[in-house]
Amino acid sequence: MELGTPGEMRRELTDLTLSGAKQATAGLLELDYHAENEALEHIGERLAVVDDSGARVAVVEVVGIRLVPFAGVPWEFALAEGEGYRSIEHWREVHRRFWAAEGCQIDDSSTVVCLWYRLVSL
Template sequence: MTIEEYWKTFVSCQPEYQNESYTAWQFGEDPSNLADLVKRGIKTATTSGLSFYTADQEPLPKVGDLSMVLNAQDNPICIIKNTKVYQVPFSEVSEMHAYKEGEGDRTLSYWKTVHTDFFEKEFNLINQSFSEEEIMVCEEFECIHTF
């Protein structure tokens, strides 16, 4: 099913969203697994670096934003709606946020290890160095549609 077909199916089930906009994207380094965690209700949060929004001149996410989560093949898996968005230095990401990200053993220690590796690579791509003082954009969301 294409992105457009998936959206049409969604709004036919939930017509209150028919005039809303959405973005479609993949999560991180393992998009299919992460999309599955979202679909199963395990992953209810994500984190990105504020520097990436600045570098790409993209608007920051906000509460109420709708996103279509795609797998590694760019197939739609589900639609999520942001319920909370906040900014905090990497070093201050909470255990609860790490748990809500739903990855690995869901501990802050696991989260920091995996995300340090991820952000070091990503910051390198925009010719910046990563530090634990980097501001992170933390999003919490609910899965509002799966097919």
């Protein structure tokens, strides 16, 4: 599992995962799964968390997965992402900007993959 984009963002998100503060991550069904021909994760699946060089830094286990319209992502999920969002509106603003920078314009009905995980090993 590669968190965010390479560089500072990936280092920050990986560090949050390693500290236990980050226990969830969001993906876009269209961008991160359909476009890359990737299957959805499943509960109990273990994923290697990798750094910028591709080296494994931890293993996490998927403990929850839910497909939600962008406008329906709950505040509890935003909190579980552990990135210091001030409100669900702040979460939406940051994610809309991030996905736009990745070339994906989204609307309130865009499907978000909400993935919860727990740190298994470092």
